[in-house]
Amino acid sequence: MKTLAAAARSLAFYLVFYGGTALLVLAALVAVSLRRGWLHALVRVWGAFHLWCVRRLAGIEVVIEGALPRTAALIAIRHESFFEAIDTARLFDRPAVFAKQELFRIPGWGWLAHRYGLIPVARDRGAVALRAMLGEAKARLAEGRALVIFPEGTRVPHGRRVALQAGFAGLYKLLGLPVVPIAVDSGPTYHRLIKRPGQITYKVGETIPAGLPREQIEARVEAAINALNPPLRP
Numbered sequence: 001m002k003t004l005a006a007a008a009r010s011l012a013f014y015l016v017f018y019g020g021t022a023l024l025v026l027a028a029l030v031a032v033s034l035r036r037g038w039l040h041a042l043v044r045v046w047g048a049f050h051l052w053c054v055r056r057l058a059g060i061e062v063v064i065e066g067a068l069p070r071t072a073a074l075i076a077i078r079h080e081s082f083f084e085a086i087d088t089a090r091l092f093d094r095p096a097v098f099a100k101q102e103l104f105r106i107p108g109w110g111w112l113a114h115r116y117g118l119i120p121v122a123r124d125r126g127a128v129a130l131r132a133m134l135g136e137a138k139a140r141l142a143e144g145r146a147l148v149i150f151p152e153g154t155r156v157p158h159g160r161r162v163a164l165q166a167g168f169a170g171l172y173k174l175l176g177l178p179v180v181p182i183a184v185d186s187g188p189t190y191h192r193l194i195k196r197p198g199q200i201t202y203k204v205g206e207t208i209p210a211g212l213p214r215e216q217i218e219a220r221v222e223a224a225i226n227a228l229n230p231p232l233r234p
Contacts, residue, residue: 003194006059010195013057020049025108032115039116040094047089054083059197060189066204068092069180072141073207074172077182078225079150080158081191083200084184088148096140098133098149117145121153121167130170137175147177151221158187159230164222169214179217181205181224203227 024046031038054060068091069075075092077084088095094117101120104110114120119136122129137147153165172179183203189196205224208217 006194006196009058009197010193013053013195016057017050017053020053021046024049025112028112029108032112039112043089043094043116047087047091050086051090054190054200058190058195060195061199062087062202063199064202064204066202068204069146069207072177073146073180074175074177075146075148075180075182076151076168076221076225077148078184078228079152079155080184080187081155083186083190084202085150092146092148094143095146095148096137098137098147100154117143119147130167130174133167133171134174137171141175147175151225155191157191158185161222161226161229164218168221169218172210172217173214176210178210179208179221181208181221183225183227183229185228201228 024042028039028042031042051062054062075095077088079085085097085099088097096117096119098119098121099113101122104113104118104120117140119133119140121133140147149168149171151164151168152162153167154162156162182205184200186200189198189200205227208220208224212220
């Protein structure tokens with residue numbers, strides 16, 4: 001019975017959230033041609049709508065441990081599912097998220113993502129991509145926006161750890177910003193076909209100052225974003 005109930009909840013989540021998302025994308029395509037601020041408002045609505053669907057339909061509660069940053073910083077978040085990627089829209093003020101370039105090819109959505117100010121990541125272009133990301137990031141900072149990055153570069157199953165992408169340390173050095181690492185454990189409940197009722201926790205780590213050597217920043221961020229994962233065996 002529990003499995004059937006979870007399946008029914010998940011079906012309702014998919015129908016309501018993705019149906020609502022399609023309508024919001026259509027509304028945003030109209031709004032962006034009238035006033036850019038309306039696009040930002042609709043993105044905040046989308047984030048809040050997603051959270052409502054997660055809580056009311058999927059039966060997942062969301063808890064934040066610690067204070068989210070409100071000053072200029074590079075916010076590094078563990079990536080276990082689409083949950084935290086979508087949830088940035090309501091966690092931060094107009095977040096400029098580093099997102100893989102493939103997402104910008106989605107019809108309608110990709111164009112809106114570019115207009116909104118997400119930063120494309122072309123992982124196969126090396127130093128050229130880093131320079132492009134740096135220019136975009138500085139422009140977003142000048143607008144007073146938060147920079148959000150998933151330093152692992154892809155979704156990682158809960159309980160596993162991977163090395164951070166090389167571009168993260170390069171951005172950290174060139175931007176000269178402190179890093180706020182955030183752990184999240186969305187995998188066990190959200191990253192599955194039939195979503196499992198339960199709890200997703202964000203754990204905001206201690207702010208890491210700018211200017212550290214590459215080995216130190218990578219080690220500290222890797223440890224902090226995995227704070228909700230099982231500890232490594234000796």
